[in-house]
Structure formats: C-alpha cells, structure tokens
Amino acid sequence: MMEKNVGTVDKIIRAVIAIAAAYLGYTYSAWFYLLTLVLAITIATGFCWPYKLLGINTAKKSSKKK
Numbered sequence: 065m066m067e068k069n070v071g072t073v074d075k076i077i078r079a080v081i082a083i084a085a086a087y088l089g090y091t092y093s094a095w096f097y098l099l100t101l102v103l104a105i106t107i108a109t110g111f112c113w114p115y116k117l118l119g120i121n122t123a124k125k126s127s128k129k130k
Contacts, residue, residue, distance in 0.1 A: 068110035071122035078103045
C-alpha cells in the first residue's frame with residue numbers, strides 16, 4: 065500500500081491550482097483538464113509519485129505512545 069506523503073496544506077494548494085486549471089480548461093484548452101485530473105487524484109489519495117521519487121513528505125507522521 066502507498067504511504068501518504070501529501071499534507072493538508074499541500075492538498076489545499078493543489079485544490080486551488082486544480083480549480084484554476086479547470087477554469088483554464090473550460091476557457092482555453094481541454095488539456096488543462098488533464099492537470100485537474102492528476103491534481104484531484106493526488107488530493108483524493110494523499111499520494112504523489114514525484115514526492116516519493118524525491119523523498120518529499122508533507123504529511124504529518126502520527127506519533128504513537130508506547
């Protein structure tokens with residue numbers, strides 16, 4: 065299973081960009097819808113492949129007391 069590596073603030077930023085890309089897709093070119101789709105998938109799953117490849121993790125780790 066894929067470990068989540070996209071945090072809440074990152075998801076909000078991606079959502080804003082996705083809304084802008086959807087508008088651009090409606091206004092200019094349908095290719096922007098592809099960007100919207102990719103961003104929506106990363107928001108929904110909380111996983112980003114480029115982050116995994118680069119070792120970036122913006123998600124908070126849960127701290128468990130033992």
